[in-house]
Amino acid sequence: MRASDVAYEQLRAEIIDWVLEPGAPLGEIETAERVGVSRTPVREALARLSAEGLVVYEGRYARVAPLSRDRITELYELREALETQAARLAARRRDPERFERLLEEFELGPDAAPSDGRPYFLSGELDAAIDEAVGSRYLRAALDDLRGQMARIRHHSSADPVRLVEATREHVQIVRAILAGDEFLAVHATAVHLHNSRVNVETHLSFDDSVDSSA
CATH class of the missing domain: 1.10.10.10 (Winged helix-like DNA-binding domain superfamily/Winged helix DNA-binding domain)
Incomplete structure (x- = not known):
């Protein structure tokens, strides 16, 4: 290397x-x-x-x-635009077997000890499955650039075990919609998940807007 x-x-x-x-x-x-x-x-x-x-x-x-409220807002606006489109295309082009396996995993629920990282691993697996189903190098590149920033935010703000359970249920709805080939429902379920994720972030993160001169 x-x-x-x-x-x-x-x-x-x-x-x-x-x-x-x-x-x-x-x-x-x-x-x-x-x-x-x-x-x-x-x-x-x-x-x-x-x-x-x-x-x-x-x-x-x-x-x-830095992480200011304005920066978080901009990131989530971009994330919603990209991920809802990715979910729509995944519902149209999915590999049912892969999403069926993911659904089985998600329906087991998050482990009792969230520190083992399983929910986040499954979330990454879902991202990878959607990327593969979409098949767009340009959309994938845009999502890859965004995911590093979102991983930083999620690492600090998502230790709440209640939120882990809620997020798992939301992922189940996304996977079910994609499996059903329902583009509208896939978009809606993704938008709901992102809204709840943003609320969780704003609840758990402390912001110092004064230091973010680049926002």
Whole structure:
């Protein structure tokens, strides 16, 4: 693996897991020393993370992208536009066997110990199944760029076990709609899930709107 890929993967994971919190500075020299690579790979990694919206620049200086209410609103508006369209196309082009297996998994419900990551793994599996069913490289690329930002938000805000149960039920409705080939219901179920997800985020995240000069 190239040094720039190593730096990218480590920094991306640290941002998503909140090891590097919103607004944290990302000086090239300090970051290179910590990651164990030279400044050039770090510079390349930061450029990739900036393209994903996980890093912002103020002049020549990089920092972890802040999270303000305006930024959350913009992300969810984009997510709704992309994911409802993806659900519509998945309902039209689905592989029934794959979604039937997913439905069986989701209907088991989240594990008693949410820390094992099962609900989030299944959510990722659903994303992958929908991406494959849609078959659009452009829509998938747009969703991939967005998912890093959403993973960062979800990691911090979705530990509520009640929300895990609700989200699992919502995913069941999405999968059932796709299996039925019901495009309207797939879009509606996805929109409901995203609305509830946004409410959960706004309940659990603390915002410092004053630091988000890029929003």
